[in-house]
Amino acid sequence: GPKVLQIPSHQIIDMGQMVTLNCDPVSNHLYFYWYKQILGQQMEFLVNFYNGKVMEKSKLFKDQFSVERPDGSYFTLKIQPTALEDSAVYFCASSLRGVNQDTQYFGPGTRLLVL
Amino acid sequence: GNSVTQMQGQVTLSEEEFLFINCTYSTTGYPTLFWYVQYPGEGPQLLLKVTTANNKGSSRGFEATYDKGTTSFHLQKASVQESDSAVYYCVLGEGYAQGLTFGLGTRVSVFP
Numbered sequence: 665g666p667k668v669l670q671i672p673s674h675q676i677i678d679m680g681q682m683v684t685l686n687c688d689p690v691s692n693h694l695y696f697y698w699y700k701q702i703l704g705q706q707m708e709f710l711v712n713f714y715n716g717k718v719m720e721k722s723k724l725f726k727d728q729f730s731v732e733r734p735d736g737s738y739f740t741l742k743i744q745p746t747a748l749e750d751s752a753v754y755f756c757a758s759s760l761r762g763v764n765q766d767t768q769y770f771g772p773g774t775r776l777l778v779l
Numbered sequence: 780g781n782s783v784t785q786m787q788g789q790v791t792l793s794e795e796e797f798l799f800i801n802c803t804y805s806t807t808g809y810p811t812l813f814w815y816v817q818y819p820g821e822g823p824q825l826l827l828k829v830t831t832a833n834n835k836g837s838s839r840g841f842e843a844t845y846d847k848g849t850t851s852f853h854l855q856k857a858s859v860q861e862s863d864s865a866v867y868y869c870v871l872g873e874g875y876a877q878g879l880t881f882g883l884g885t886r887v888s889v890f891p
Contacts, residue, residue, distance in 0.1 A: 697879075699881075709880070710878075762875050764811045768825075769825075770815075770822030770823045
């Protein structure tokens with residue numbers, strides 16, 4: 665089936681530094697998403713992105729977070745500066761359309777540890 | 780806002796036993812309901828989905844029925860195999876370009 669790739673698979677970073685998480689979505693998909701999962705807790709929606717713009721963001725999407733997809737390359741999540749509570753697994757997803765019936769395809773996640 | 784509740788954190792079964800995972804949801808809209816499955820080291824992948832247009836979905840021997848009256852979307856399989864061992868998420872999608880709402884997940888372990 666369609667594959668979403670995420671780079672890197674693991675990242676360890678000191679608090680206060682910047683980190684960029686990369687996502688290579690399914691090639692013909694137009695909608696992109698980031699989710700956050702803290703160990704033992706629910707997967708939670710952060711943000712979605714379409715046509716170069718953020719469509720919707722949750723309260724977890726702090727001012728220190730930003731997303732972009734320059735020139736059809738990776739869809740990225742940047743955190744600057746990082747905080748201890750940013751430690752989590754971040755999943756990228758993509759879908760062809762934005763309607764609620766459409767399937768979102770998920771990557772394997774990036775495990776971020778902030779020390 | 781939307782919410783999804785999975786009360787069973789873990790289910791342990793022997794092969795060929797019946798699997799039932801309970802899921803209830805809350806929303807003010809007309810959602811699509813999904814079951815996603817996650818294997819170790821991978822992201823969640825779609826198992827099945829059901830929209831308001833139909834009541835039942837099935838895939839790979841799994842079935843789920845969308846019951847608007849009880850706001851439930853339970854997952855079941857008549858006879859599990861060891862390869863069904865994974866984490867199963869009940870998920871709600873509602874509205875245009877909205878993020879999905881996940882349940883906490885149920886870890887299913889099947890032993891030969």
